[in-house]
Amino acid sequence: MHLNYTSNIEESMFNVTDFNCSSSQQLLKTRGFYKIIWARENDINLTIDGYDFKLNTSHVLFCTPMNVVQIEKGQAGAVALVFNREFYCIRDHDHEVSCNGILxxxxxLPRVISLNEKEKTSYNMMFQILLDEFQTKDTIQGEMLRVMLKRILIKSTRLIKLDITQPQLSTIKIDIIRRFNVLVEEYFKEKHQVSDYAAMLNKSPKTLSNLFKMYSDKTALTFINDRIITEARRLLLFSDKTSEEITYILGYNDPGHFSKFFKKQVGASPTEFRKNVNSKYDKN
Incomplete structure (x- = not known):
């Protein structure tokens, strides 16, 4: 299955696919696409940024344009919504769906939500309406598809908030966390300390750390470190840049210091990590 909407004027694109055809596989190789992957009927095996990942049945995965996703053909039961910024920009339309920095x-790592029976029914209804809109070729088709995408994003954002350590966390406090996450995405290559982001948010580092205790089982510093490591992994796996070059790209002045940091987080130095992963793929 591969349904496609495009607008040459807007340069926008929206796809619904199961990744079992060549054209949909090409979407995975093309940069700039958000991907919402739903294991609708079966478990799905995929690779995200070099990590092997199993998406269980009735779970929905949300990938940004930065995530490198690989899914082998022949896996039944998955469905994905794939769209570019021109079709719907998460950042520019955050006032509509409030998912930037949380979904x-x-x-x-990409966020995942689990659907119970009631929520599966709701998602199936939204998905069916979406499929119907793909069959209606008129001047407002693109806008109707955007309306359905927004409904799915709003529903998903509400569900993911239920997984917060303290689900009753106020909207104001959640918005501080969201702003922190967005700032980390923008500045992680140059700002590595909680105090850097606390200053930009006009909060004390202690206030930010206390908020994270209510929001997640991870600390604010862990979020920063995880983002740095994820980028390092991507560069090691999907570029030919040296460990030293990656050190400077990620805002570190000393390759030895960065190597120790990477090894503490991953369990291997950057050079060892690249060698081990390449060896694994060579054997396959």
């Missing part, structure tokens, strides 16, 4: 760019 997307809210963690170094």
């Amino acid at each position: 997307f760019f809210g963690s170094s």
Whole structure:
């Protein structure tokens, strides 16, 4: 299955696919696409930024344009919504869906939600309406597809908030966390300390740390470190840049210091990590 909407005027694109055809596989190789992947009927095996990942049945995964996703053909039961910024920009339309920094760019790893029976029924209804809109070729088709995408994003954002350590966390406090996550995405290559982001948010580092205790089982510093490591992994796996070059790209002045930091987080030095992963793929 591969349904496609494009607008040459806007340069926008929206796809619904199961990744079992060549054209949909090409979407995975093309940069600039948000990807919402739903294991609708079966478990799905995929690779994200070099990590092997199993998406369980009735779970929904949210990937940013930065995530490198690989899914082998032949896996039944998955469905994905794939769209570019021109179709719907998460950042520019955050006032509509409030998902920037929580559903997307809210963690170094893509966010996942689990659907119960009631929620599966709701998602199936929205998905069916979406499929119907793909069959209606008129001047407002693009806007109707955007309306359905927004409904899915709003519903998903509400569900993911239920996984917060303290679900009753006020909207104001959640917005501080969201702003922190967005700032980390923008500045992680140059700002590595909680105090850097606390200053930009006009909060004390202690206030920010206390907020994270209510929001997640991860600390604010862990979020920063995870984002740095994720980028390092991507560069090691999907570029030919040296460990030293990656050190400077990520805002570190001493390759030895960065190597120790990477090894503490990953369990291997950058050079060892690249060698081990390449060896694994060579064997396959």
